[in-house]
Amino acid sequence: MPQPPQSPDRDDALHVTRRTVFQAGAAIAAAQAGRGAIAQPAPNPAATAPVPNAAMEMPPQRMPIELQINGKGYKLTVDTRTTLLDALRENLHLTGSKKGCDHGQCGACTVLVEGRRTNACLSLAVMHDGQQITTIEGLAKGEDLHPVQQAFIAHDGFQCGYCTPGQICSTVGMLNEVKLGMPSHATRDLGAPVALTDDEIRERMSGNLCRCSAYPNIVAAIKDAAGVRS
Ligand code: FES
Numbered sequence: 705m706p707q708p709p710q711s712p713d714r715d716d717a718l719h720v721t722r723r724t725v726f727q728a729g730a731a732i733a734a735a736q737a738g739r740g741a742i743a744q745p746a747p748n749p750a751a752t753a754p755v756p757n758a759a760m761e762m763p764p765q766r767m768p769i770e771l772q773i774n775g776k777g778y779k780l781t782v783d784t785r786t787t788l789l790d791a792l793r794e795n796l797h798l799t800g801s802k803k804g805c806d807h808g809q810c811g812a813c814t815v816l817v818e819g820r821r822t823n824a825c826l827s828l829a830v831m832h833d834g835q836q837i838t839t840i841e842g843l844a845k846g847e848d849l850h851p852v853q854q855a856f857i858a859h860d861g862f863q864c865g866y867c868t869p870g871q872i873c874s875t876v877g878m879l880n881e882v883k884l885g886m887p888s889h890a891t892r893d894l895g896a897p898v899a900l901t902d903d904e905i906r907e908r909m910s911g912n913l914c915r916c917s918a919y920p921n922i923v924a925a926i927k928d929a930a931g932v933r934s
């Protein structure tokens with residue numbers, strides 16, 4: 705079908721160049737930006753004002769305490785957020801207790817508080833004001849090592865030694881628990897005296913990890929210290 709001839713005027717009206725496309729796009733964008741600016745709600749000063757946080761604004765609280773560590777009294781003033789482990793290591797420079805995880809998962813920080821094994825990284829120093837604390841530094845009597853320390857040496861119950869202070873303090877506390885007849889998850893007969901089997905030892909010491917995996921020797925050392933024949 706033959707096309708009708710187009711007039712020169714219509715040709716001009718449809719003539720689109722790259723320049724006219726860019727110009728049209730820029731004009732549309734400017735119009736939309738202007739409309740958006742008008743549509744934006746005015747900021748609400750109440751909504752944007754900082755919310756006061758009493759806990760964050762409070763200055764650190766410090767508190768004087770006295771800890772009885774290895775039979776000696778230590779007076780110190782600590783930030784109330786200080787853990788017992790940091791008080792021992794950073795304030796009193798008793799660095800035998802180790803910081804492994806700082807989350808209560810490895811047992812490297814185990815000390816005895818009033819004779820009971822405790823993860824010092826999970827306990828605040830101010831909670832122990834006036835209490836008796838035994839660390840690895842306090843187990844030996846002068847030159848005489850504690851029997852558990854001797855047993856760990858005799859059985860090579862360590863390799864790098866990082867977990868060892870915690871292992872030894874935990875063992876001392878654990879053997880005391882056994883002496884008191886406290887059962888564990890592995891105890892079969894709750895009416896009978898606890899038999900310190902390998903399973904009992906492994907269960908009771910499960911909170912003390914050893915990255916060198918010296919576990920067989922640790923178990924042997926504990927049995928030796930407890931006077932259990934293998
Ligand atoms: S450092 Fe305390 S449990 Fe690991």
Ligand code: FES
Pocket residue numbers: 861862863864865866867868913914915916917918
């Ligand atoms: S001896 Fe190295 S972590 Fe236990």
